[in-house]
Amino acid sequence: MSPSAPQTVYLKDYTPPSHRIETVVMHVDFQKEAEETVAFVTTEIVLQQNPASPGEKDTLTLYGEELETLVFEVDGKPARFEESEGKRLLSGLPEWFILKTRVKIHPDRNTRLSGLYRSRNGYFTQCEAEGFRRITWFPDRPDVMTRFTVTVQADKAEFPVLLANGNCLETGEDHHGRHYAIWRDPFKKPSYLFALVAARLEVLRDRFITRSGRKVELAIYVEPGKLDQCAYAMQALKKAMAWDEARFGLECDLDQYMIVAVSDFNMGAMENKGLNIFNTKYVLARPDLATDADFEGIDRVVAHEYFHNWTGNRVTCRDWFQLSLKEGLTVFRDQEFGADTHDPNVARIREVRTLRAAQFPEDAGPMAHPVRPASYMEINNF
Numbered sequence: 001m002s003p004s005a006p007q008t009v010y011l012k013d014y015t016p017p018s019h020r021i022e023t024v025v026m027h028v029d030f031q032k033e034a035e036e037t038v039a040f041v042t043t044e045i046v047l048q049q050n051p052a053s054p055g056e057k058d059t060l061t062l063y064g065e066e067l068e069t070l071v072f073e074v075d076g077k078p079a080r081f082e083e084s085e086g087k088r089l090l091s092g093l094p095e096w097f098i099l100k101t102r103v104k105i106h107p108d109r110n111t112r113l114s115g116l117y118r119s120r121n122g123y124f125t126q127c128e129a130e131g132f133r134r135i136t137w138f139p140d141r142p143d144v145m146t147r148f149t150v151t152v153q154a155d156k157a158e159f160p161v162l163l164a165n166g167n168c169l170e171t172g173e174d175h176h177g178r179h180y181a182i183w184r185d186p187f188k189k190p191s192y193l194f195a196l197v198a199a200r201l202e203v204l205r206d207r208f209i210t211r212s213g214r215k216v217e218l219a220i221y222v223e224p225g226k227l228d229q230c231a232y233a234m235q236a237l238k239k240a241m242a243w244d245e246a247r248f249g250l251e252c253d254l255d256q257y258m259i260v261a262v263s264d265f266n267m268g269a270m271e272n273k274g275l276n277i278f279n280t281k282y283v284l285a286r287p288d289l290a291t292d293a294d295f296e297g298i299d300r301v302v303a304h305e306y307f308h309n310w311t312g313n314r315v316t317c318r319d320w321f322q323l324s325l326k327e328g329l330t331v332f333r334d335q336e337f338g339a340d341t342h343d344p345n346v347a348r349i350r351e352v353r354t355l356r357a358a359q360f361p362e363d364a365g366p367m368a369h370p371v372r373p374a375s376y377m378e379i380n381n382f
Contacts, residue, residue, distance in 0.1 A: 006377045011321045017139060018053045019060055021146035022046040026136070030123065030154035030198055036108040039116060039123070042071075043136045045099045045146075059091045063133040063140045064103070065115075071102035072137070088137065101137045110134070119264040121223050122159050122199020124277060128270060129320055129379040132191035142317040145188040153180040154198045161221060163197040165189070165273045167255045185273055187253065190316055195272030197260055202227045206234050208241050210251045216241075220283065221260045229284040233259065233298050240303035243337050250310050259283065259302070269301050271308030278305070299341065304334040320379050324371045 027042040049057040065086055072079050074090065075097050082089040110117040115134025116125050125131065133140040150164040156179040162171075166185030173179035201221040208216045218237060220230045237259065244250045254274045261283035269278040282301040285294050311333060312326040338347045362368060376382050 008375050008377050009320075009379075010375045011319075011372070012374070014319055014321075015054055016052045017050055017141060017144050018055055018057060019047045019139065019144075020050050021139070021144055022048060024146050024148045025150075026148065027151045028153070028196060028198075030152075030159065032155070036106065037118075037123075039105050039107055040070075040102065041105060041136045042102045043100070043138075045138075047093075047097055047099060049093075049095045056091070057095075058093045059089065060093055061139060062088045062090070062099075062137045063130070064088065064137040065134045066105065066110075067134070067137065068104040068106075069101065069137070070104060071100060073100045074098070076100070086133070099137075103136055105135065113264060113266045116196065117264070119199070119262050121201060122161070122197065124199065124260070124262050124265070125194065125196045125272075126266060126270060126277065127194050127272075128192040129323075129382075130192070132194050135194075138191055140191050142190040142192055142319060142322075145190050145316070147185060147188055148194065149182065149184045150196065151180055151182045152196060152198055153178060159198040159200060161197060161199050161201045161203070163195075163221070163258060163260065163275055165193070165195055165275050167274075187273065187314065189273050189313060193271070193273045193313055193316075195270075195275040195277060197221070197275070197277075199260075200224060201260070204230050204234055206238065208238050208252065208257075210241075211245050212251060214251070214255075216252045216254065217256045219256070219258045221258065222283065223261070223263065223280070226261075226280070226284055229286045229289070230261065232285050232295060233261075233283045233302055236299045236302040237306060239299070239341065240306045240337065243303070243340065244307060244310075244333075247336065247340070248310075248333075252309065253314070257306075259305075269305045271305045271312055273309070273313050276305045278302075296338075296342065300334055300338055303337045304330055307333045307337070320376070320382060321372050323379075323382055328371075 023046045025044045029040045030037055063086055079090055107116045107123050108118045114126055114131040130140055132138055152162040152164055156177055162181035164183035166183050169184050170182040202224050204220045206218045208218055220234055222230050241252055257274055259276045259278055261278045261280045263280050265279040268282055282298055285298055307330050311329045317326055
């Protein structure tokens with residue numbers, strides 16, 4: 001399935017989603033085929049008509065890109081649908097139903113680094129803004145929130161680390177050299193915060209005790225041979241967790257919190273719930289390899305993504321026109337953290353210099369635009 005051509009999206013056209021999703025159960029199975037590794041993704045979604053939707057409540061729009069669809073069923077029977085580029089429209093649906101799909105995807109061929117893709121040591125995801133539709137059929141929009149339970153299965157020797165959002169419920173292996181891990185996120189989240197990793201990585205572990213006495217297991221996963229460069233990032237994470245408790249009264253709400261550092265990553269970092277994925281630039285540092293600016297950058301970016309756990313994840317966007325709201329609020333929080341942690345006067349001077357060097361010229365030129373535009377064509381340019 002090829003991606004659809006860009007179409008203008010208007011803020012004024014927003015309507016609530018046609019359906020609520022009660023639960024999502026996914027099984028992602030990595031298998032070797034010829035010279036490549038493919039992923040079979042089986043998904044069961046429990047849906048209910050949304051009484052707040054003004055549209056036709058028996059009609060559901062699903063999005064999918066570059067998916068080889070093997071199973072597409074409603075309540076155990078093959079579903080009929082209308083299809084256009086990147087969409088499937090189902091109609092005549094009951095109030096409650098179960099959608100089951102099974103797709104085959106080719107992450108080795110994914111050069112967009114959106115959805116599920118290959119990096120040097122394994123497979124990783126990037127779903128903000130619309131990458132989840134490259135993994136499975138889904139109403140891929142930020143106001144559709146649900147609880148995910150995800151099983152990841154792969155060859156143990158090749159991919160010894162299997163991660164997803166939330167807390168790990170179970171791990172195991174079979175007699176064919178394969179293993180699995182089951183992860184459940186206890187909190188509702190939109191699909192753009194979904195994350196999954198199947199890779200060969202080394203790990204630094206630690207623990208954080210919250211103000212209420214809960215134990216949160218911490219882990220930073222890095223490419224082999226780089227474990228000696230992530231101790232500072234671990235301390236930065238613990239410092240950010242303690243500061244958020246002291247300043248805003250916000251505790252980490254999971255039993256596990258993980259960071260994964262990847263060389264091939266489009267952004268600086270991504271705040272996926274409980275499983276942040278970072279570019280290695282903002283995790284790896286050692287005194288003989290990094291400058292003071294590098295260390296401060298790690299401090300701020302690790303804190304920023306952690307602060308998103310509440311401002312962006314638990315409290316999230318209605319639509320992508322609110323992107324600047326979640327980012328602006330979290331930038332404010334990480335700037336306050338920077339001022340409290342480093343010299344507040346130096347931090348403020350640096351932030352104003354950035355505004356004068358980048359934001360003011362943009363606002364005075366042909367690229368000027370409102371913080372919340374009335375429309376967009378490509379959300380990744382937003």
